[in-house]
Amino acid sequence: MRGNNAVVVGGGLAGVTAALALADAGLSVTLLEGRPRLGGLAFSFRRGELTVDNGQHVYLRCCTAYQWFLDRIDGAALAPLQDRLDVPVLDVAHPKGPRLGRLRRSALPVPLHLAASLAAYPHLSLAERAGVGRAALALKGLDPTDPALDGVDFATWLGRHGQSDRTVEALWDLVGIATLNATAGDASLGLAAMVFKTGLLSEPGAADIGWARVPLGDLHDTLARKALDSAGVRTELRTRAEAVSRTEDGTWQVAVAGGERITADTVVLAVPQRETHALLPHGALDDPDKLLDIGTAPILNVHVVYDRKVLRRPFFAALGTPVQWVFDRTDASGLQGGGQYLALSQSVAQNEIDDSVSVLRERYLPELERLLPATRGAHVRDFFVTRERTATFAPTPGVGRLRPAARTNARGLYLAGSWTATGWPATMESAVRSGISAADAALCALGRRYEHPLQEAA
Template sequence: MSRHVLVVGGGLAGITAALRCADSGYEVTLVETRARLGGAASSFQRGDLDVDTGQHVFLRCYSAYAALLRRLGVLDKVRVQPRFRVPVLEPFRACSVLRRWDLPAPAHLAPALLGHPALTLRQRVNAARTGMRMRELDPEDPALDRISFGDWLRECGESARAVDALWALLSVAALNAAPDESSLALAATVFRTGLLDAADSGDIGVPLRPLAELHDGAAHRELASAGVRVLLRTKANSVLRDESGETGWRVPVRGRGGEEVLRADSVIVAVPHQHAGALLSARLLPAAAAWSGLSAAPIVNVHVRYDRPVLAEPFAAVLGSPVQWLFDRTSAAGVRRGQYLAISLSAAHEYVEQRTGELRALFLPALRDLLPRARRAEVQDFFVTREPRATFAQAPGTRDLRPGADTGLPGLVLAGAWTATGLPDTLEGAVRSGDQAARVVRATFDEARPAGLEVTR
């Protein structure tokens, strides 16, 4: 007997869950409010530019995300460094580089510490001790989630300069939060999984093409090949038990054809936590009321197009400047002349409400301070994209608020990077959550076999 699965949300979690359920032989429908797939990791057109909604990078250890790209046939459209290398820019100073050696962990990071120009010898030695202490932390220990990363660093004797120049340089981008606002458990996951436990885990991957090409067009093709029905511009209004007894669940939606009710044996809610809470009533799932405690953290992207190349690196981290991370998106965006740079600002609470003119007055001089060639270049375009709810706030105490995929209600399943993946809010976490959601659906159907209800259309 056919089983019908309805996936609400077309981000990476929803795409993954839909494909996995289709692999199990279920009839799958995916609904997405927007006109494209990929969720927060997609692109839009601005004139002749393909603009990514955010500057998403990944690590070599992101095996689930790489597996999804392989399945979508776009793994050749990303590039992973052969060896961890992060250029570091500071105003009016020559570029320095953090790199690893081809040695067993953690000795592979010796050059990153020994060559860090912003730290004194004493600070480098202490940072090495802190790294060894972090290797002893268990990210699964619930007690770590109640401690802030900043407090722990100070307990380790890290100076404010070392926190800013080393630990926050990586953690703010990974957790979208300052160290004092970050869960130690999630920080330990980032540094242990990405840098400390294996020599090549932290090698950085970047997309060579617009994210829409990776996550939208390619996903459409693979979903169609798997037999998944995709409904774009279709908004789910709520998720309700099917009292008629025809199926387990019904979801009223509004799409281009008007309003209708979709019925399914199982529903996977794969949307951000604030939307998931709105779809599920507290009477149906009381735990949903607590999800608002996850809050949200913003990311702002500042986009600058120059008439000539001004940055010689594919990306760079930045110290001593309002610029945090800088990406060359020229080739990926289809620019043939000049250079298109994107500044990624994580934990961007102070910038998300500022006007474009104010940000222009701040960041163009900052770029001239960092990049000598920018002082002679003409700015051909400047614009800003804002993601006020880019991630959940990955603060101390969030572990208890992140639900598992299994809601305890047969057939109602959750997915998304905000769920209890054990990872920060990342591409990898989103894909893993989709895999887990599909496993819960399979287990639910296996338990219900051979009984079942016929799916109505």
Template sequence: MSDTDKRPARLPADAEGRPGREAVVIGGGLAGITAALGLADAGVRVTLLEGRPRLGGLAFSFKRGDLTVDNGQHVYLRCCTAYRWFLDRIDATSLAPLQDRLDVPVLDAATRVRTRSGEGPRLGSLRRTALPVPLHLARSLAGYPHLSLAERVKVGRAALALKSLDLADPELDNQDFGSWLRRHGQSARAVEALWDLVGVATLNAVAGDSSLGLAAMVFKTGLLSEPGAADIGWARVPLGELHDTLARKALDSAGVRTEIRTRVTSLSPMENGRWTVEVPGERIEADTVVLAVPQQETHDLLPDGALDDPDRLLGIGTAPILNLHVVYDRTVLRRPFFAAVGSPVQWVFDRTDASGLTDGQYLALSQSAVHDEIDAPVAALRERFLPELERLLPAARGAEVRDFFVTRERTATFAPTPGVGRLRPGPRTKAPGLYLAGAWTATGWPATMESAVRSGVQAADAALMVLGRPRGHLFEEAA
């Protein structure tokens, strides 16, 4: 196909006489998909360019024999209003439902009790009631068996102190969450069995490595805002069905031209105020460009003068996530998921139905902030984690392991270290018509699917304001 054949034609003027507008979105993760949909829904002609052979960024699926496997377990919360809008926009809400009410089983591998299946770990839970905040968690905390009575009382006091923090205070970003917890009487056990249980999964860092500002945002928004804010949702189908198949269908319906396996080689402004985007074999011109790629790639593509200090992007570190996949010959877990303490195991999800497995059970272990294990050999991980699963799940002790494999995302998220807030750029740049998106940009959220969608909302909103295009009310809610 020639350059002329592939290049989108200039749009005619709209009904109000405004000239047609064209945009290029670089990156087909959740941020880029959201930005493309937002622009297209407002009448802009959009081309979406993605270097990988699929959409969805780091929330994707692949085939392993007869299994359809997610590269890692992803969840969202009821308070994730932007991601919930995204699911609705791509017609996927029913495929990733929320819990009716927060209920997290927590197994303590270090404390053994008698169960119907023999000796097993002590079971506790984090469960909410319908009472108003903070009473909605009071009963669960009062009966949480993994902490002493004194520790539970101190946790309650720390939660009230956390609720009083002002998230707009920039000084919170310069402090680490671990030090704040110690100052508020939290024991090492309380940090492990409660604060890090939630924080590691949402921040991808332990408390001592996390910005107090981001940690406070997570706990205030998720646990201390509305009673149902922390209810958990997750995909009951492979992530690729949501973030690739259904997202692509929504993009096609919106008139977005989507090109996969298309890596951008350069980006440059033109004298007439437009932009040229170079890909192999083609030059694409546009009025607006949204860069929705990781911070290193963004740094490499930014034209001179787009940011006052582009090297600050390189100061935003990354953090890994390791996922272990275990296929048993029988059912060993009766719950959809659980979290663990007193064990290297963090969170375990049953992915049997979603994967298409018809015989046995497939469990996915999500391991965040695993800097020391991300490059460990598969054999070493198998030797360490299979016995741990047997400690946590008595039914696994006699089960045959049919498959054990590993997926690694070495740069899964940005690192939420103290001071990272001042490094995260907003959607606007100093180059007219150029905008930034990505979970690592200044959304106020840690590196989650919610942050990615919000960043796409912000970039589309900023561009549409300049273009004089109408904005949707859903973007008003998520921005």
């Protein structure tokens, strides 16, 4: 039947989401992925006895799209949320010695839910804590969709609202670097406002943190593939799309490596922006070169396996040290024989993404000894590094005008990916939302109505 065939190019979260949504609406869907696995940049691999995530990924309770995705693939129980936001923050550079603070919420309504935590936060002075409250109220009044905010950097706005360098480091950047992959000075005010308003100033539980208690591959590859198979999606791994073109009868043709050509009425390109640019047919976007102006930002992950337990918490954030966030991945990795496996997630890694493993070892092992005294007598069983040089799009001021919508000028051709115009930074949430938006746009064009649990979020 005309309009019943779709091809989704890209098997990351955006592509898998689009394929599931289209298949759930009754389309015959083929999903093409060049890698031997699904999951995009949120994946796992084997290293000896360990199953290693390429990087630590978390989500928040406000990430309703990603929670829908977990439910859809029957994986929600494997990536639970905290009962309440609770982030230990350890400052090892305090003049009086290492000090532990906590960012946690109460059951009170916004913004009182964080008041007690901020009042006792030891990493800021009394005056700085009071200033945070005033800035938060001003931030709550911003409209993240206002185009004017996109052209301003977050640091400039924070300075205008009385935020000291220390406050930016110990609070705003502590959260912003992890969510935006940029410091306040390099982040669009529009995206920063969206993160803080949605995560911290919308609902009391919006910032409660969730993360996978199993390898990411169990979710984004194994369970996702099972869900695709059950939905009737034809999934082709190790199959890279080389060209997308319109045929004389108005349908689309996707050429893949090896010579096969797949004909479809609907095509969703769910690949990174440069790959999308290379595949776009002429006229699909008014200014396709804007895609090339969307920069990228790296994330570095440092993995350390000790011969004994050195950390009693599931994770913590750090100040006064190059270390940013540390997570216990022991159980999820399948580590045997005792010991503990820690993963250090290092965003904004432009200055060290190409450093050698030996240099990173010399830098980070002493820092872990400063942070965790129990490591000083422990033996390092393994030390290795994973690097994602293009982990996210760079959320720089002005990036909003570069991000395209799901619908293109070419009928039947749609875009998905965390870098598209979702309103969110480059997160798993943004990727899933983009896949839903692309599928919804396609189904609308086909005159189909598809009710799913994410209509409001999309």
